[in-house]
Amino acid sequence: MSIEPPLAPLQQTFVELEAGSEWRFELEADENVAVRVQSPDPVFINSAELPPTTWYPLHRYLKSSLYAPTSARIEVTSLPASQYTSTSTNQPNLIALHLALERLRILARRNLASNGAVPPGAELGVRRGPRLMVLGQPSSGKTTVVKNLVNMALSSGMGWNVGVASLDPSSPLGLIPGSLSLSTPSHPLPTHHLAHPLGSPPTSVPSSTLSADVPTIGWWYGHLEPTTKGSDLWRKLVASIAERWAERCVKDPNAMASGLVVDTSSAFTNATLGTRKDDPKARYSLVSHAIDAFDIDILLVVGHEKLTIDLTRLFPHVRVIRIPKSGGAVDLDDTFREISHAWAVRSYFYGEPSLPKELGGLMGRMIAMEQGLSPYSFQIGFETLTVIRVGEEHAAPSTALPLGSTRILSPTRLTRVDPTGPAHAVRLLNTVLAIVAINSDDRIPKVKPGQPEIKVEETKDAVKVEEGAEGEAGEAGEAAGAGAGAPEGGTKVEGDVEGTEDEGQGEGVTAEDEDDEDEDEVPYREEIGWREVLGFIVITGIDTLRKKYTVLSPSPGKLPSTVAVAGGIEWVDSA
Numbered sequence: 001m002s003i004e005p006p007l008a009p010l011q012q013t014f015v016e017l018e019a020g021s022e023w024r025f026e027l028e029a030d031e032n033v034a035v036r037v038q039s040p041d042p043v044f045i046n047s048a049e050l051p052p053t054t055w056y057p058l059h060r061y062l063k064s065s066l067y068a069p070t071s072a073r074i075e076v077t078s079l080p081a082s083q084y085t086s087t088s089t090n091q092p093n094l095i096a097l098h099l100a101l102e103r104l105r106i107l108a109r110r111n112l113a114s115n116g117a118v119p120p121g122a123e124l125g126v127r128r129g130p131r132l133m134v135l136g137q138p139s140s141g142k143t144t145v146v147k148n149l150v151n152m153a154l155s156s157g158m159g160w161n162v163g164v165a166s167l168d169p170s171s172p173l174g175l176i177p178g179s180l181s182l183s184t185p186s187h188p189l190p191t192h193h194l195a196h197p198l199g200s201p202p203t204s205v206p207s208s209t210l211s212a213d214v215p216t217i218g219w220w221y222g223h224l225e226p227t228t229k230g231s232d233l234w235r236k237l238v239a240s241i242a243e244r245w246a247e248r249c250v251k252d253p254n255a256m257a258s259g260l261v262v263d264t265s266s267a268f269t270n271a272t273l274g275t276r277k278d279d280p281k282a283r284y285s286l287v288s289h290a291i292d293a294f295d296i297d298i299l300l301v302v303g304h305e306k307l308t309i310d311l312t313r314l315f316p317h318v319r320v321i322r323i324p325k326s327g328g329a330v331d332l333d334d335t336f337r338e339i340s341h342a343w344a345v346r347s348y349f350y351g352e353p354s355l356p357k358e359l360g361g362l363m364g365r366m367i368a369m370e371q372g373l374s375p376y377s378f379q380i381g382f383e384t385l386t387v388i389r390v391g392e393e394h395a396a397p398s399t400a401l402p403l404g405s406t407r408i409l410s411p412t413r414l415t416r417v418d419p420t421g422p423a424h425a426v427r428l429l430n431t432v433l434a435i436v437a438i439n440s441d442d443r444i445p446k447v448k449p450g451q452p453e454i455k456v457e458e459t460k461d462a463v464k465v466e467e468g469a470e471g472e473a474g475e476a477g478e479a480a481g482a483g484a485g486a487p488e489g490g491t492k493v494e495g496d497v498e499g500t501e502d503e504g505q506g507e508g509v510t511a512e513d514e515d516d517e518d519e520d521e522v523p524y525r526e527e528i529g530w531r532e533v534l535g536f537i538v539i540t541g542i543d544t545l546r547k548k549y550t551v552l553s554p555s556p557g558k559l560p561s562t563v564a565v566a567g568g569i570e571w572v573d574s575a
């Protein structure tokens with residue numbers, strides 16, 4: 001029996017913060033620290049108050065800061081190699097903005113409660129809370145600003161149900177990178193590790209722990225940032241999210257009064273992103289689309305002066321505000337982003353990281369942590385799990401068509417991934433799949449031989465694919481997914497989790513249904529490509545001889561559906 005050597009005693013040290021200053025830190029791969037407030041006044045991490053005299057763990061890789069409005073003393077288990085204090089903080093700007101938003105929320109609540117009759121003195125027109133969208137360049141601190149504003153609203157004691165929409169697939173709320181999301185957190189979002197900066201998805205753990213258990217709905221884009229080629233799918237996804245938010249507001253006047261905060265991808269700062277061939281002069285098309293979809297009334301630009309001017313000119317009906325970029329915002333490089341994406345996927349399956357062992361022996365109260373999750377690995381037959389892609393070219397080349405003819409393909413068409421093709425098998429291994437619900441109306445009726453072929457409907461979104469265009473569409477998907485976090489290293493999953501033969505699950509497709517179908521043809525309507533996702537799985541193994549996938553699922557039991565959408569996000573568990 002091996003006996004673990006005793007842990008070296010931690011060298012506790014203190015950080016003195018003057019009023020209105022921040023203590024900023026960047027933790028390395030081997031740095032896990034805990035902090036606790038040793039002074040009477042509150043200290044905040046992204047506007048969530050640190051519980052007084054309680055240890056708060058900060059996991060490796062985290063880059064963040066503690067803000068002290070009044071002078072404070074913080075005890076730290078060991079000083080990180082990269083840390084400093086600064087008085088040049090943008091917290092006062094955020095607080096001023098929060099107060100302005102709070103005023104609009106209160107007015108909206110009052111006007112909504114008065115049932116149409118505007119109470120004396122109330123401002124006309126304020127019948128819903130502020131809807132704000134945050135824009136800025138990469139690493140400008142957008143997600144941090146969103147988190148601060150949400151945390152301030154949730155700490156105000158007013159019982160708001162602020163909606164948080166993430167149009168940044170690289171850091172969605174508690175989901176797998178590649179997703180867009182909508183959530184309604186009810187308590188301040190913690191900052192103790194780098195995965196899930198905007199809160200964790202609901203699990204079985206009580207919400208009093210650090211997990212922040214945020215009810216979240218997700219949609220699958222499948223890539224880390226919007227591209228012009230993927231903009232048709234993007235628009236449909238954003239419209240679905242906006243529709244869900246609108247439905248929620250109709251049912252819940254408190255959500256209506258609380259308003260919405262939208263985080264965006266830094267790709268939104270690219271003026272030509274999403275510009276369509278039929279409107280080549282359009283600028284900031286995806287920003288404009290999101291403004292219309294969510295009925296945004298405030299655009300908040302972090303830093304970027306030119307963007308502020310551009311947006312003010314382009315969207316005169318929207319109030320454009322600029323706040324300075326925080327001096328603490330850290331430029332995140334590709335390696336860090338890969339690590340952070342891999343952590344986000346890992347946390348989806350395994351739950352939040354447990355307390356690092358060097359912090360286990362600390363004297364005094366430690367904040368409650370969640371227990372961790374136990375994912376489940378099993379095998380499923382190729383014919384049972386239908387894997388599809390949205391908007392990728394996978395059809396005979398146009399050169400194979402009769403001379404002079406062109407093919408009209410919808411940009412959000414579905415194509416089936418055939419795992420028996422060697423290229424497909426390679427592409428599918430370690431791929432994250434989003435499980436989507438299938439209803440009986442989703443099936444496209446089969447065409448019997450002799451019947452005229454079903455004409456593909458030509459919508460305004462449909463594109464003509466001319467010779468040579470196929471390759472581009474296919475590459476777009478791959479290029480967008482190229483940055484997905486898939487660090488080197490073997491997966492530990494199969495060793496740890498019992499492999500279970502579990503075929504024929506779910507209500508999706510059965511082998512019989514598909515016997516006489518074309519391999520590439522997907523028997524479902526395109527709408528399933530932008531539907532809310534039910535959950536995610538990862539393909540961790542492919543047995544082409546036995547025609548089976550090995551998949552990792554967050555929970556045991558049948559998959560809720562056997563139709564799954566692939567994208568460009570891969571994950572290999574190397575933690």
Ligand SMILES: Nc1ncnc2c1ncn2[C@@H]1O[C@H](COP(=O)(O)OP(=O)(O)OP(=O)(O)O)[C@@H](O)[C@H]1O
Binds near residue numbers: 064
């Ligand atoms: N005041 C601050 N002090 C310390 N770290 C900060 C501060 N503000 C932001 N950061 C850190 O800087 C990094 C970049 O911030 P954030 O992720 O919010 O930017 P972003 O604009 O959303 O990034 P992107 O869209 O490029 O992913 C993060 O690691 C964040 O924790």
